[in-house]
Amino acid sequence: MAGAGQKDRALRERAAAVIPGGMFGHQATGMLPDDYPQFFSRAKGAHLWDADGNRLLDFMCAYGPNLMGYGHETIDAAYIAQMQVGDTLTGPTEKIVELAEALTAMVTHADWAIFCKNGTDATTMALVTARAHTRRKTVIRARGAYHGAAPWCVPRPAGTIDTDRAHQILCDYNDIASLEAAVAEAGDDLAAIFAAPFRHDAFIDQAAPDPAYARRCRELCDQTGALLVVDEVRAGLRLTTDCSWSLIGVQPDLSSWGKCLANGHPLSVLLGNDKSRKAASAIYVTGSFWYQAAPMAAALETLKIARETPYLAHLDALGTRLREGLEARASAAGFGLRCTGPVQMPLFLFDDDPDLRKGFCWSSQMLARGVYVHPWHNMFLCTAMTEADIDMALDAAEQSFAVLKREGPTLEPVAKMAFLVASGQR
Amino acid sequence: MAGAGQKDRALRERAAAVIPGGMFGHQATGMLPDDYPQFFSRAKGAHLWDADGNRLLDFMCAYGPNLMGYGHETIDAAYIAQMQVGDTLTGPTEKIVELAEALTAMVTHADWAIFCKNGTDATTMALVTARAHTRRKTVIRARGAYHGAAPWCVPRPAGTIDTDRAHQILCDYNDIASLEAAVAEAGDDLAAIFAAPFRHDAFIDQAAPDPAYARRCRELCDQTGALLVVDEVRAGLRLTTDCSWSLIGVQPDLSSWGKCLANGHPLSVLLGNDKSRKAASAIYVTGSFWYQAAPMAAALETLKIARETPYLAHLDALGTRLREGLEARASAAGFGLRCTGPVQMPLFLFDDDPDLRKGFCWSSQMLARGVYVHPWHNMFLCTAMTEADIDMALDAAEQSFAVLKREGPTLEPVAKMAFLVASGQR
Numbered sequence: 098m099a100g101a102g103q104k105d106r107a108l109r110e111r112a113a114a115v116i117p118g119g120m121f122g123h124q125a126t127g128m129l130p131d132d133y134p135q136f137f138s139r140a141k142g143a144h145l146w147d148a149d150g151n152r153l154l155d156f157m158c159a160y161g162p163n164l165m166g167y168g169h170e171t172i173d174a175a176y177i178a179q180m181q182v183g184d185t186l187t188g189p190t191e192k193i194v195e196l197a198e199a200l201t202a203m204v205t206h207a208d209w210a211i212f213c214k215n216g217t218d219a220t221t222m223a224l225v226t227a228r229a230h231t232r233r234k235t236v237i238r239a240r241g242a243y244h245g246a247a248p249w250c251v252p253r254p255a256g257t258i259d260t261d262r263a264h265q266i267l268c269d270y271n272d273i274a275s276l277e278a279a280v281a282e283a284g285d286d287l288a289a290i291f292a293a294p295f296r297h298d299a300f301i302d303q304a305a306p307d308p309a310y311a312r313r314c315r316e317l318c319d320q321t322g323a324l325l326v327v328d329e330v331r332a333g334l335r336l337t338t339d340c341s342w343s344l345i346g347v348q349p350d351l352s353s354w355g356k357c358l359a360n361g362h363p364l365s366v367l368l369g370n371d372k373s374r375k376a377a378s379a380i381y382v383t384g385s386f387w388y389q390a391a392p393m394a395a396a397l398e399t400l401k402i403a404r405e406t407p408y409l410a411h412l413d414a415l416g417t418r419l420r421e422g423l424e425a426r427a428s429a430a431g432f433g434l435r436c437t438g439p440v441q442m443p444l445f446l447f448d449d450d451p452d453l454r455k456g457f458c459w460s461s462q463m464l465a466r467g468v469y470v471h472p473w474h475n476m477f478l479c480t481a482m483t484e485a486d487i488d489m490a491l492d493a494a495e496q497s498f499a500v501l502k503r504e505g506p507t508l509e510p511v512a513k514m515a516f517l518v519a520s521g522q523r
Numbered sequence: 524m525a526g527a528g529q530k531d532r533a534l535r536e537r538a539a540a541v542i543p544g545g546m547f548g549h550q551a552t553g554m555l556p557d558d559y560p561q562f563f564s565r566a567k568g569a570h571l572w573d574a575d576g577n578r579l580l581d582f583m584c585a586y587g588p589n590l591m592g593y594g595h596e597t598i599d600a601a602y603i604a605q606m607q608v609g610d611t612l613t614g615p616t617e618k619i620v621e622l623a624e625a626l627t628a629m630v631t632h633a634d635w636a637i638f639c640k641n642g643t644d645a646t647t648m649a650l651v652t653a654r655a656h657t658r659r660k661t662v663i664r665a666r667g668a669y670h671g672a673a674p675w676c677v678p679r680p681a682g683t684i685d686t687d688r689a690h691q692i693l694c695d696y697n698d699i700a701s702l703e704a705a706v707a708e709a710g711d712d713l714a715a716i717f718a719a720p721f722r723h724d725a726f727i728d729q730a731a732p733d734p735a736y737a738r739r740c741r742e743l744c745d746q747t748g749a750l751l752v753v754d755e756v757r758a759g760l761r762l763t764t765d766c767s768w769s770l771i772g773v774q775p776d777l778s779s780w781g782k783c784l785a786n787g788h789p790l791s792v793l794l795g796n797d798k799s800r801k802a803a804s805a806i807y808v809t810g811s812f813w814y815q816a817a818p819m820a821a822a823l824e825t826l827k828i829a830r831e832t833p834y835l836a837h838l839d840a841l842g843t844r845l846r847e848g849l850e851a852r853a854s855a856a857g858f859g860l861r862c863t864g865p866v867q868m869p870l871f872l873f874d875d876d877p878d879l880r881k882g883f884c885w886s887s888q889m890l891a892r893g894v895y896v897h898p899w900h901n902m903f904l905c906t907a908m909t910e911a912d913i914d915m916a917l918d919a920a921e922q923s924f925a926v927l928k929r930e931g932p933t934l935e936p937v938a939k940m941a942f943l944v945a946s947g948q949r
Contacts, residue, residue: 108620115623117800121637122809124614137616139609146609148617157613162811168607177603181594183565183572185787187583187895188550190563191534191574197541211547214640214789215810225674229682246809247673248651253807256655263686330811356811361611363640363789363812374543381679383548383672384641385588385756385782386789469613 101132102149108136122246123160128513130457130472133464140167142481145469153469154486158477161331164357165402166481172360172398179394185386192393199400200368205339206348207368211377213387216330217245219353219367220291222382224249226351226369227289227324230376234263235283238291239270241298244328270296271307280317287323290314292349294332294341295438297475300517302446303438311347324350324373330365331356335412335441335477338403360399364392408480415482416440422491430498444475452514455501462497463490473514527558528575534562548672549586554939556887556898566593568907571895579895580912584903587757590783591828592907598786598824605820611812618819625826626794631765632774633794637803639813642756643671645779645793646717648808650675652777652795653715653750656802660690661709664717667724668696670754696722697733706743713749716740718775720758720767721864723901726943728872729864737773750776750799756791757782761838761867761903764829786825790818834906841908842866848917856924870901877944880934881927888923889916899940 101109112135113119119135120126126135134147143166145155158164165172183190197210213219224236244250248261264286268279270293280287292314296304318325327349332341333356340352350372355365363386369377402408420436420443427434432455433448447455456472463470468490470476527535538561539545545561546552552561560573569592571581584590591598609616623636639645650662670676674687690712694705696719706713718740722730744751753775758767759782766778776798781791789812795803828834846862846869853860858881859874873881882898889896894916896902 108617111620111624115620115627115635117635117637117795118804120615121804122807122813124809124814126614135614136620137609137612137614140612145612155613159611159613160811162611167609167612173606176606180599180602183563183593185585185588185789186563186566186571186593187581187585188552188561188563189546194534194537194541194562198537201541209541209543211543214812215644217810218641221673225682227682228684234684246807247647249674251807256651256653256802256806258654258660258690260686260689263689264684361812363611363815365811369543376682378544378547380682381548381672381677383550384643385586385791386640386787387548388550389789 101134102147102151104148105134105136108148130461130464132461142166142168143479143486151467153464153467154490155469156476156478156490157469157471158479159361161356161477162361163477163479164334165360165399165408166479167361169360172395172402175398176362176391176395180391184391185389189388190390192390192397193388196393196396199397200366203338203400203404204352204368205343206350206352206370208371209369209374209377211367211382212393213365213367213382214363214384215245216353216355216365217247217250218384219330219355219365220244220250220328221247222367222380223291223326223351223353224289225380225382226367226373226377227326229380230324230373231288231322233286233288233323235266235286236264236289236291237266237268237276237279237283237287239293239296240267241301242270242291242293242296243298244291271304271310273310273313276310276313276317280321287321289324289326290318291326291328293328294336297331297438297442300473302435303444303475306342306345308345308347311342311345315347318350326351326353328352329354332442333358334403336439337409358399359392359396362392362395364396411480412441412478415484415487416443416478418484418487419443419478419490422487423494426491426495426498430495430502432498432501438475441478442475445470446473451518452511453517454508454511455505457511457514458504458508459497459501462500463493466493466496468493527560528573528577530574531560531562534574556883556890558887559890568592568594569905569912577893579890579893580916581895582902582904582916583895583897584905585787587782587903588787589903589905590760591786591825591834592905593787595786598821598828601824602788602817602821606817610817611815615814616816618816618823619814622819622822625823626792629764629826630778630794631769632776632778632796634797635795635800635803637793637808638819639791639793639808640789640810641671642779642781642791643673644810645756645781645791646670646676646754647673648793648806649717649752649777649779650715651806651808652793652799652803653752655806656750656799657714657748659712659714659749661692661712662690662715662717663692663694663702663705663709663713665696665719665722666693668717668719668722669724670717697730697736699736699739702736702739702743706747713747715750715752716744717752717754719754720762723757723864723868726899728861729870729901732768732771734771734773737768737771741773744776752777752779754778755780758868759784760829762865763835784825785818785822788818788821790822837906838867838904841910841913842869842904844910844913845869845904845916848913849920852917852921852924856921856928858924858927864901867904868901871896872899878937878940879943880937881931883937883940884930884934885923885927888926889919892919892922894919
């Protein structure tokens with residue numbers, strides 16, 4: 098059986114001594130079922146192996162960075178070749194120019210690029226660029242939307258202070274009235290409207306962007322002189338090679354990208370149009386590794402594959418097969434399973450499951466059958482997955498639904514998810 | 524002649540179209556002499572090659588990350604081996620535990636580690652940890668000290684707003700009276716005192732930490748319950764393998780590390796003692812690539828070399844040879860050259876040179892002779908340098924002093940440094 102085996106438990110014990118809480122951030126497993134492994138030992142293509150050697154079909158894809166498959170041969174070869182020539186140097190190499198050219202050619206709204214390491218670097222740079230461009234302070238973002246882990250946007254506020262989030266107004270995603278109210282509240286001080294490409298908040302159903310909402314964001318920015326920021330860090334390159342809102346005919350002024358841009362090698366970027374080029378050259382943003390050439394070489398190879406292969410159609414076909422197969426099997430077993438979001442980035446939530454006890458049970462059963470799914474965070478497909486992988490996952494799902502049906506009436510409450518019920522989030 | 528050759532100029536032209544201002548951050552060459560190259564093509568050991576193929580003995584070492592030599596064979600082999608097994612995954616590997624164990628064993632004050640990518644991530648995490656631990660807001664830092672490029676600390680404020688820097692008090696480095704006044708001003712709200720290991724601000728002489736000042740920082744933190752943060756991002760591993768203030772008998776509560784921790788591979792870390800372990804487990808900090816195993820494997824190899832070789836003595840001998848040789852040659856040529864800071868991280872400033880025209884002329888002459896020095900930022904030595912390299916640099920220096928002596932009386936003002944004179948910084 099997969100899950101927290103002996104080696105995983107031994108590593109957790111050692112980690113508890115030298116890492117606060119045993120692990121930090123989004124890859125801490127404290128909010129996952131207890132049998133989920135905390136540590137992994139290797140990965141290839143669509144699969145990863147936990148510390149105890151259990152092979153898992155991985156529907157998290159490193160929370161996004163794995164787009165073209167783990168250990169992709171030509172991408173990693175490009176990384177290594179550039180590393181051996183020159184990587185972190187006293188200045189950039191020509192790769193930074195080549196990659197900025199490739200991105201501005203690929204993304205409709207983009208005239209320029211500034212490279213960084215974290216997705217949070219790119220979203221924070223968008224904030225600073227918009228404030229520098231407009232010489233105003235107020236930004237609007239959607240309640241519950243994740244734009245990074247810096248004090249101005251982090252969802253769990255311990256250690257941050259009120260002033261970190263000063264001059265921000267929250268609205269509700271896809272709710273034009275709340276957006277308009279926020280803009281009215283900002284008055285003549287609106288610097289930017291931030292938007293996720295679609296609603297991909299944790300714990301709740303995902304939602305496609307309402308084209309009317311997206312257009313209204315654009316109109317309100319045009320009317321006020323504020324900049325429209327679309328945060329592509331999570332979704333970028335999975336729905337299209339352009340900015341995601343291109344699919345609904347809306348171009349932002351700034352877009353932040355990261356995660357799978359170099360297929361798991363550390364790189365993120367802020368793209369912008371000419372409107373804010375001057376402001377972007379006036380701000381001071383930098384990092385020790387932001388000019389690193391090897392991740393840029395890997396990104397160039399990733400983008401080449403994106404341009405030259407029908408990877409998007411492949412992801413769409415896999416995702417559709419997964420969703421349709423799951424819905425049919427859930428329904429046959431008598432469960433209401435909501436598969437929301439784009440099929441390439443799905444989230445599965447059970448009906449009538451406020452503390453996720455059904456979701457936890459079903460996910461653990463999937464894990465035991467070699468399929469790593471997440472019970473409350475959107476997942477990610479990668480191009481290394483095959484129809485056979487999806488069918489294997491669907492077989493596992495069918496068996497897991499059967500176990501859930503048998504055990505459902507006796508499932509214990511999930512104590513670690515009680516906060517969800519208490520907070521009224523579900 | 525080295526400098527901005529034809530290929531460099533062509534790349535600058537392309538960069539100007541797709542990167543705001545042609546380049547961003549600390550590796551933009553706008554504030555360097557005009558003949559300094561913006562782009563590089565490769566590196567090995569102590570040398571790098573600019574885009575036009577000029578070979579340069581590099582005293583910037585990528586602004587710090589190159590400690591053991593560019594393209595270090597066993598460090599890069601460790602990186603590649605781990606990359607091929609598993610790098611950015613759905614969770615961490617055992618490398619994160621091994622590295623946290625190695626760092627807490629090496630650094631006296633450290634009981635725990637949280638890994639990240641930028642130096643700024645680590646200093647920001649220190650800020651948030653201290654505020655979470657103390658449930659207070661105010662932090663004290665030294666005027667002019669660089670602790671990163673986030674809105675709370677960035678030295679050039681374009682695009683940031685007043686609230687980004689709320690609840691901060693500035694003092695003067697090594698000035699106990701100003702430190703005590705800042706602590707008094709903080710009253711019962713002091714969360715942390717930030718300190719650089721030594722004064723390594725740009726444009727001015729570096730200064731060793733006054734042990735009495737360091738001890739007073741510690742005492743005031745102990746009296747108030749605030750945390751003492753030593754920001755080792757720039758200096759870490761170059762003066763000692765412990766925290767730099769260990770050399771003067773003072774242990775911080777938190778220390779931030781980055782740059783050369785993995786010899787140029789992207790990794791930084793916040794280390795802390797048990798006092799703030801609970802707070803550090805309560806804050807939410809994360810990044811897409813923070814669990815990356817390959818840089819951790821490279822860091823383990825870097826630390827192994829640090830433990831097992833006399834690299835510190837080698838750096839000290841090289842640095843002493845450089846400083847003594849330079850001072851003798853400057854003096855023989857009739858120049859007052861102030862070589863300040865630790866010899867492993869030197870800064871050279873000419874007497875009577877308010878707009879750096881002497882420094883710019885001499886640095887350009889060094890560049891033309893194959894030696895890359897920086898006219899106003901501290902430099903870095905690496906272990907791949909040899910006595911022969913230092914002697915070659917000293918020969919170049921002697922010739923460059925001769926040119927400066929000849930051309931000094933007719934040097935033009937350095938327009939791009941006029942701000943220094945205007946601001947009274949020099």
